[in-house]
Amino acid sequence: MKRNLLSFVFCSLTVFLVGSLSLPAQSRKSTIWEERAAERFKPISRATKMEISQAQPSKSGLKKKKLKKPKRMLVFWRSEGFIHTSIPTANFALQEMSRKTHAFTVELADDYKVFSKKYLKGFDAILFNSTTHLKFPEASQREAVQKFVEGGGGLIGIHAASDNFYEWDTGVSLMGGQFNGHPWGGGGNWAFKLNDSEHVLNQAFDGKGFWHTDEIYQYRPSNFEGESNLRILVSLDMTKAAVSDRLTDPKSVEKFGKVYGPGKREVPVSWVREIGKGRLFYTNLGHREETYENEAIMRHIYDGILYALGFVKADATPTSEAGSLRSALAPVAVVEKAAK
Numbered sequence: 479m480k481r482n483l484l485s486f487v488f489c490s491l492t493v494f495l496v497g498s499l500s501l502p503a504q505s506r507k508s509t510i511w512e513e514r515a516a517e518r519f520k521p522i523s524r525a526t527k528m529e530i531s532q533a534q535p536s537k538s539g540l541k542k543k544k545l546k547k548p549k550r551m552l553v554f555w556r557s558e559g560f561i562h563t564s565i566p567t568a569n570f571a572l573q574e575m576s577r578k579t580h581a582f583t584v585e586l587a588d589d590y591k592v593f594s595k596k597y598l599k600g601f602d603a604i605l606f607n608s609t610t611h612l613k614f615p616e617a618s619q620r621e622a623v624q625k626f627v628e629g630g631g632g633l634i635g636i637h638a639a640s641d642n643f644y645e646w647d648t649g650v651s652l653m654g655g656q657f658n659g660h661p662w663g664g665g666g667n668w669a670f671k672l673n674d675s676e677h678v679l680n681q682a683f684d685g686k687g688f689w690h691t692d693e694i695y696q697y698r699p700s701n702f703e704g705e706s707n708l709r710i711l712v713s714l715d716m717t718k719a720a721v722s723d724r725l726t727d728p729k730s731v732e733k734f735g736k737v738y739g740p741g742k743r744e745v746p747v748s749w750v751r752e753i754g755k756g757r758l759f760y761t762n763l764g765h766r767e768e769t770y771e772n773e774a775i776m777r778h779i780y781d782g783i784l785y786a787l788g789f790v791k792a793d794a795t796p797t798s799e800a801g802s803l804r805s806a807l808a809p810v811a812v813v814e815k816a817a818k
Contacts, residue, residue: 511556511588518561522570529771530567531574535780538579540789549582549602549787551634556588559611562638564767568607571770575780582787593619595626603632603786606639606653608764613645620646627652628754632786636779637764640695647701654708654749654760655697661724662714662745664693664765669715669808670747676804678792679750679759679785680711682777687715687808690772693765696745703751705744705797712748712761712778715808748778750785752794759786 522530538545553572555565569586576584582602591597593614598604604626606612614620627633633652641657643649650656662668671687672680694714716722725743748761759782763775770776784790793800 511558514561515557515588518563519566520563522567526567526767526771527570530571531578533771533773533776534571534575534578535777536578538581540581540784544789545580548576548580549789550600551576551582551584551603551605551632551783551787552592552598552601553584553586553605553607554588554592554609555586555607556590556612557608557610557638558613559641560638561610562608562765564637564765564770565608567767567770568636568764571776572605572607575776575783579780581784581789590615590619593622595622598622598626598631601626601631602788603634603783605634605636605783606642607636608638610638610641611644612642612649620649624648624652627756627758630755630788632756632783632788633753633758634783634786635758635760637693637762639760640697640762650701651703652753652758654751654758655702655746657695658698660693660695661727662694662721665691667691667720667811668694669718669721669811670712671715671717671808672806673710673713673746673797674800674803675806677709677711678790679748679778679781682774682781683806685806687806688774689808689811690763690769690775691766692763692769694745694747695762706799707796708746708749708751709794709800710744710746710749710797712746714745714747716743716745717807718811720811748782750782750792750794751796757786757788757794759783 553569555569557565572584576582604623635653638657640653640655642653643656667689668691669687669689672683672685674680675685714721747763751758761779761782763769781790785792797803
């Protein structure tokens, strides 16, 4: 009897952590999505888990009275298109962030049934974790997400969260833009500038631009919200040849460049926006598993989550209306110094 009870408790906790107990009437039958995910996802090693855990903020940075009732965040991680192998890593990082800071709880979900007005009332923010080509089966589910954000909920997008909603223009607008290729591939080390080095959500970078290995998107000009609607926090540093040369590389131009034409290019990476009473934080960082072991980037994401949850006030005035902002370029890389 005792053994059976312990087994039940263990199983219940395991199911809770993956978020399946709390889903409304969710069927656990095998689906094409689950089969594809099982093929793509690999177990995270203990050593990697330790590195990820150590990279998360150790304190909430919030006053104790704000922590009396942690806010609730729904993390959706389904993909209908390309499945990023970093999704489980990001899920674990978010759970560790929650455990260490006590600022919010995390519920993982991969079933569209969570997107109902009734169910979303139990959350303060929705985070889309590298989801791709999402297609809500019901129009009411799209409406539930829109009303949730406009009514005061938070919306957070990690990496491929902008590769969605190809049949839902409002969804693209909510996220701020839509994927249109990645000339800056996941194996490259790219330079990043802070568009607003003094912004509260950029404090993780100590006022300095940086280099990081990750995959970076460009966005469709036809539906990218741009500086007139978004407060751009981080973008690619186009003053560095390693970054700007991708615009003249023959293969890159053939595949991506014709859409944009010649001239100066800005490629935003992280941004915020007020949507009705709600708040958006999006970052394109997070393609690679190693990104979730980077303390500065994880602090940047954490601060963005706090903003979306309503814990932290941040200036979301669109960049075009924000006046003079102090930017910070990435340091000159050793290879570029040698080339000059």
